[in-house]
Amino acid sequence: MTAHPPPTPPFRDPDLPLAKRIDDLLSRLTRDEKISFLHQFAPAVDRLGVAAFRTGQEALHGVAWMGPATVFPQAVGLGATWNPELVRRVGDAVSREIRAMRARDERVGLNVWAPTVNLLRHPLWGRNEEGYSEDPRLTSAIATAYTRGLRGDHPEYWRTAPVLKHWLAHNNETNRDTSSSSVRPRVLHEYDLRAFRDTVEAGAVAGVMPAYNLVNGRPNHVSPYLREQLRTWTDEDLLVCSDAGAPSNLVDSEHYFDTHEEATAAALLAGVDSFTDHGTDGSKITARVRGALERGLLTEADVDTAVRRQLSVRFRLGEFDGYEEAGAFDTPEHRALAREAAEQAIVLLKNDGLLPLAPDTRIAVVGLLADECKLDWYSGTLIHRRTPLEGLCERFGAERVSFAEGVDRVRLRTPEGTCLRVPETGDAHDRVPGAEGALDPALLAGRTDLPPLTADATGTELALIDWGDGVLTLRAPDGRYLSVADDGWVRASADQPGGWVVQETFRLEPHGNGHLLRHLGTGRPVCVAADGVKVAAPEGTDPTVFELEVAERGEDAVSRAASGADVVVVVAGNDPHLNGRETEDRTTLRLPAHQRRLLRAARAANPRTVLALVSAYPYAVDPAALPAVLWTAHGGQAAGTALARVLAGDVSPAGRLPQTWYADDGDLPDLLDYDVIGSRQTYQYFEGTPLFPFGHGLSYTRFGYAGLTARAEGEAVRVTFTVTNTGGTAADEVAQLYVRPAGPSVVRPRRALLGHARITLAPGGSEELSFEVPLPAFAFWDVARDGWRVEPGPYELLAGASSEDIRLRTTVTLAGEPAAPRPVVARGLDAAGFDEQRGAEIVDRGKVSGDAVTPSGEAAELLYQACDFGPGVTGVTVEVAGTGGTVALSLDGGPALATLTLTTPTSGPYDYTRLTAACAAEGVRDLRLEVRGPLRLAHVGFSG
Template sequence: MVDSLNIGQIRGKINIIISFLMIFFLSSCNQEKMAFMDTSLDNEERVKDLVSRMTLEEKVFQMLHEAPAIERLGIPEYNWWNECLHGVARAGLATVFPQAIGMAAMWDDQMMFDIADAISDEARAKHHDFAKQGKRGMSQGLTFWTPNINIFRDPRWGRGMETYGECPYLTGELAVNFIRGLQGDHPDYLKLVATAKHFAVHSGPEPDRHSFNVHPSQRDLVETYYPHFKKAVKEAGVYSFMCAYNRLFDEPCCGSEYLNSLLRDEWGFEGYVVSDCWAILDFYNPGDHEVVENAAQASALAVRFGTDLNCGSSYPALLEAVANGYITEEEIDVSVSRLILARMKLGMFDPPSMVPFAHIPYDVVDSELHRKLALEAARKSMVLLKNDNNTLPFSKNVSSVAVIGPNAHNVDALLANYNGYPSEPITPYQGISRKLPSANVKYALGSRYAEEFPYMTVIPSHILFTDETLSENGLQSEYFNNIDFRGNPEFSGFDPKVDFQWWTNSPKPGVSNDEFSVRWSGYLVPDVSGKYALGVEGFSGFRLYLDDELIVENFSLYHSMTDFKFMQLEAGKKYKIVLEFYQDNNTHPMVRLLWDKPGQNLKQEAIELAAQSDLVILCMGLSPLLEGEEMAVDIPGFFGGDRTDIVLPAIQTDLVKAIMELGKPTVMVLLNGSALAFNWEADNVPAIIEAWYPGQAGGQAIADVLFGDYNPAGRLPVTFYKSINQIPDFSDYSMDGRTYRYFKGEPLYEFGFGLSYTTFDYSELNIDTQVMADESFDVSVLVTNTGSMDGDEVVQLYVSYPDNHMAPIRSLQGFRRVFIPAGESREVKFNISPDQIGLFHPEHGKVVSAGKIHVYVGGKQPDSISLKNGNVVMSKVEILGEFICR
């Protein structure tokens, strides 16, 4: 029957047929007519030939993220939308590394390259495997919208976890190596296309991003908001930029003459620019920027000022824009040529035999080598914040351990956002259990993340029933080979519960995992009366009905969504339940039927477990369900993906206080994506570790650190403030009073801070005391491991300007992560360029002026104590002459 046809398989076969027809068609054409397929010509000639063959309509539709095939020219469809923030995202099985903020905490630029190289291997292998199946949809291509290198200027920003922190220098250095690892170093081909985003001056608030208008000072632009983007162009050769949603100086960033000139004319960027998704809609959408009246004007404005590719659906209006004289076809040709050139550089128009990256085997995905790399990255990302009286590492000769907290056994806290899906994620509870096979290791949730936010788990089968007789547990299931439940199901049966992730496997025999729908139906019979949260996590779309009332509905092509509703339910009562899920050609269908059950005394359960245990490990923090991109969250402390306060939620602090009263050896492990204020815990808990969202191997890495199999050396890439009262308003984009460079208060924990199980001394600082303004200079220092354990040290170089009150308090301008065995020393060298010590000048942008600077080298930021005890050494340097930086 037509209704039961496997639409996804048919689409795949059609794409394969088109590919064969393309080969046949091209081989039958003379070389002169089809010059764009002649690999002996240079790319510019080939691009010019191909664009000349396109109609205006074909050109316009190639400028959409979902570019259709041009069958008459043998061009297959291509979807430009891919993500790989910390692993290949939304494309099924992939190695998942620590979230970007966690990778930044490694302070290891070489490791950033290694991770990106592994990610690009997996991306290439997955792309070619998809292409063999005729799949060319979202998350299946080679153009990746990564990395996010916005400055994490305020801890309230929900997307700050996607960045490399608050420092332009650290961000730039890490971004350069990550981009190089993604794009490769082949002279003719790009391994992937990396995308530096979001350009420019973008970092929240999330709910205002479609209308926000930013007017930063030129000083802040030159010294904070631009340097790392410029470095991505000049040093990494990044091939794509994504423009931001907000306006800058009244111009939408995706339609900014100023930013286009800066990017292309001043910095020499030669790649293409893609809009943030549906950002062009904001140009004319009521209540947003409203700088033009309609889609035609908005699209013309965007293209004229350099936005070549539209993530969204506004650019078809370019046909109207040309007809009305808003833009010319020649201007459109510029953008189309840039896009076609990118695809050529990726080898999409060449035989696979010519493209070196086309032969990466699929078995690199989730390989043992990449798993080890994810573990190493997670270990390196761990920051030891406090360790009074050498509480850590714990002895493994322990009988019983309580692992407590909302992040103790939660996979979401490993994966963060913009993530892939590992085959074996290891939670802290699992990692500690494996570390101590002879001990009695038990887990208790202890508390929810926040008072008004439910802790959702999969509804178990014992309270689900297939029909009203309540004779069989589970739910009836119907699987359809279409997205709207038409006709007869391809498969009918029952599932004990709804907890599914379909990577490349079929949901059921004969059912495509590209386009399908499932209806689960039956009865839910609660065993406790009270206020429940009922919900669904799904990717792409879902609808949940209770007694025929629609209670939850959501649809997202971009990331998994969790939605829920609070319901008052009675114990023993039968509730008819229906869940409909539909998958619209996404690459990672997944769905879970969830609840939060009332009547549980989570705090008391945790206290009782802790009282019976020899030691307690508290896994607290935040969740990617609370902080992230433009989220539908509105509870005390959290709004729209951002935070309205930075304190650890009170419900968690209450639990920590109760546990500490027991007097047990206790450590607190934080899993979160942004800085937290936990003042009571910092004063009262003897040992604290910041673990971020640590990726698939996070639980093992945490256990390795807690029990002494790894010596932590991570450093904070952001300042941990004591309170939001210490910093300016979130919507104020001035850098005054923000980040370690301009904050004059006392932080809870400073940028660059992190402890070790060993100690390091610094000596023999060598540096010229006089330096010409236009010359670089060398710095070297001897670092000695004076403790009893081998370990890494993160050597940090800061520059300050004692005679310039407008300059930052200090700026990081060098770092090295070095391994030093116990009792041994290593010489660490830096070379400081004029650009690194230049400061804003109103006429020349950045200038190195005559005067004094102070250079500090150590394992942390300088202060009187660290200078006195040998953790930091300092030298005064006189700069001679003047130099205008370019």
């Protein structure tokens, strides 16, 4: 008899509907197999021919952590391009490299954890480099473009499956797994949710990743908004991947649940589909899921729901159809795109005519970043690189460029008269300016095969690099950084500071007549012993007290270089692994003191000084005495070439600031104050004078704006105006359209971005721009109706070159929907639905859903406007929980109508009780509540 091959299972049939294919495969999986899929590293199911699958491939601005790749500018730099089409092409290049790298390394995943759409609300956030903008519309435009590039252009199969990070209201590294962001409803809907929503609705998003923090007292990994908001925005099955270790945090650090079984069940029910925890070991998560099933906290149907979402993504990636897409890696096109992106990301902040530089200019390039091409935590390994020094040498000629790094050259002398010495290795690690390639990739922290430092009479002259806040790095003459491996020995063994725990940083602490050299990675002081130099054991030998001998101050070297040049370019900024990064927020907007000294030295020696800031975030610098200032994020592999081309005028700068640059730390709210409305944060609400405003950026030419018109047409407002290049240089302009409600009934943005366009114009060229703005773009979240509302009346439309450089204005009147008073008799008041507050914190009403309000200090004041008490009420009821306190009510700022006191503590924070009192009110009045004491107020009701 002829053997017939087994029939193709339905899940392998590409002609069947996707839902039927998923149903079929799901039905073939055993319960244990389905449970195993819930961990980040889902194992293979060999009997079905189903391969192993891993969620998570970092690709924020290129393929990260997988070796050599094209490195594009940091995300904040991509945001500074204000160019969605460019960013789409970057995403397309990154996804092609992922496919190419996966073809030779199965560890490379197709589920991409990018982009980050957290809004850059506060410039001291350590992860500022990962976001695009402080504005939700600009962020969503750039994020949508990147996800479309990552998704690819195949009509059916996705090249990669992008996951947005980090849901939700996440802007602090300080206590990031235990701090709670208090987010009122208007801020939630108008600000934090908006960037996620617009990007998801655009249709190229595979899922989201919850953030470590809590929102309104509830961990994001059990957020009700995953169900109530996210999953209502699309018909696609979205995959929710936990952040690393966050499922365990629910018990271990947040103490939100008593057991891991409860926590895992709650996260799964809230919508988490893939658990990133315990590295590659899935046994703990699967055991917790089984325990939750045994305790009745979950059903198998709940597991099926999560697995279905995972399978949906895997089918879309073409896994079960044998779909493979030939990728492209490090192509000439990708290299050119990296340079184009770096050029478009450069922002000219100030120019008194010094730029562009003439071809025969003699340039001194100085500063700690002058010969650096810094990577960050989410970078790939550089294949190509250009530092500012290399770029300027290439563009102007090495004979016209001089260099001074500006580091202090020091020796560290012991009380015995010896100095620290770096042993020779026989390896040459110096780079030649202008040469391709990075340092030896094996020269990384953690190496133990190199000899440790010793001490002798002459020692080694070290470069001491001061990054601010007392954080130092020390570098040997051949470019190797001092580092400490697990064995505790100090070696010159790293090409750059880096790693999750940076082992290349030290601090000099005054001690007696000298200094202790404390290693920051271990927290231990350095000691010199007979067999070498190591960090002292906790109860080991006494630490060595060093005398710091300065052979040359960095300022002196900068002064010499600056005095002999026509123009000085000071390259200042940050190392993305130090003093502001994941796990560490910044403490100040100011440049580190050492870099301020270098800038002063350069300016004193040569007034023709250009400050080029290369940084992951804004700085507060005084531009008054500087003829030119530029900023760029760390620009990837082509950063130096891009900077040189802009300085030379080969490219007219057209980057624009994606966030406000504040003049002083005093302009900033507390890092944990997420109420952008109440504390007047971001360009939308800030009432002070910024150092440089949102959207700011200059050009080497001039642009004129004319002919602004606006008219309401059906469900949109059509806005047009014309931009003309009135100068003599071909250049890009970023035209920006803002709106400002005239006479709003509640606090609204002083201006809010409606749209923008980056266009290229030749001298004398013009282009008419047209924007179709849907009416919902004019809406605000009306807490009285718990929904969106377009307020009727006039809206001022503003067109210009930045949020403050407004060239044209016109007004359009919208019919909108009239306000209605709060129907407090019928519905009462949810405590968190206030119009204004002082001293209030929103917390979780219950562990699953709902909000309550509690004082953040001694008392909280809450205002609820236009409450309709009808013909009259006679009583009030409040729902409260806690150990004691009072709720006092008054109308229109008058005397207290009623005071309700919780005298008997409730059994827990979620065990609410009702307090009642007499209360007489009628008509439409503003209601004020004063809440005192350790209680939670959830709801206020009234009776007739």
